[in-house]
Amino acid sequence: MNMPRLSAILAVCALAGCMAPATAPAPQAPAVPAAPAAPRAVTPPVPATPPVAAPPAPAAPSGPVDGRTGLHQASLIAVTGDADSRFTVLFRPAQTDAAKIDAAPAQLCRQAGRELDSSRTNKPGAGSAMPGVQMMIVTCAAA
Numbered sequence: 001m002n003m004p005r006l007s008a009i010l011a012v013c014a015l016a017g018c019m020a021p022a023t024a025p026a027p028q029a030p031a032v033p034a035a036p037a038a039p040r041a042v043t044p045p046v047p048a049t050p051p052v053a054a055p056p057a058p059a060a061p062s063g064p065v066d067g068r069t070g071l072h073q074a075s076l077i078a079v080t081g082d083a084d085s086r087f088t089v090l091f092r093p094a095q096t097d098a099a100k101i102d103a104a105p106a107q108l109c110r111q112a113g114r115e116l117d118s119s120r121t122n123k124p125g126a127g128s129a130m131p132g133v134q135m136m137i138v139t140c141a142a143a
Contacts, residue, residue, distance in 0.1 A: 065100075066079075067111070068107070068108055068111050069089060069091075069104040069107060069108050070100050070103055070104050070107040071089075071091055071096045071100050071101065071104055072095060072096040072097075072100070074092075074095045074096075075091045075092045075093070075094075075095035075096035076089070076090075076091050077090035077091060077092065077130075077133060078090045079108075081112075084112035084113070084114065084140065085112075085114070085139065085140050085142065086137070086138070086139050086140070087108050087136075087137070087138040087140075088135060088136070088137055088138075089104065089108070089135070089136040089137075089138065090130075090133055090134075090135055090136075091133070091134060091136065092132055092133055092134075093132075093134050094132060101121070101136075104136065104138075105119035105136065105138040108138050108140075109138065109140035109141070112140055113143070114140035114141050114142075114143060115140065115141040116138070116139075116140060116141070117139045117140055117141040117142075118138075118139045119136060119137065119138040119139065120136070120137050121134055121135070121136040121137075122134055122135050122136075
């Protein structure tokens with residue numbers, strides 16, 4: 001190829017936009033070092049705990065009632081006595097009504113044909129070999 005022809009081709013290409021003009025690269029500002037990122041507080045994940053249900057309410061005492069004491073039969077463990085004047089009653093207070101427990105000594109003496117002289121009930125768990133069981137000692141008046 002000859003030189004005038006190459007110059008003509010380059011001129012046509014420049015006019016047609018085939019060639020990008022030679023430009024110097026734009027000066028860049030010096031890079032500023034980035035500030036170090038503040039450390040992130042890492043919180044360990046909290047394990048999900050299942051919800052805890054409330055304990056079930058005790059069932060209302062029901063069922064047959066003992067004729068001597070008036071306590072629910074399900075709560076009554078034993079009734080012992082000596083000559084209809086002194087009785088020992090073992091029972092589970094959680095399985096009968098408090099009102100029936102309070103009325104039991106008088107009813108027990110009435111069934112024996114006597115008046116109530118005295119009664120006492122131990123506190124739950126007080127020296128008991130049977131947890132949840134109470135002992136009631138009933139003394140009836142002399143005939």
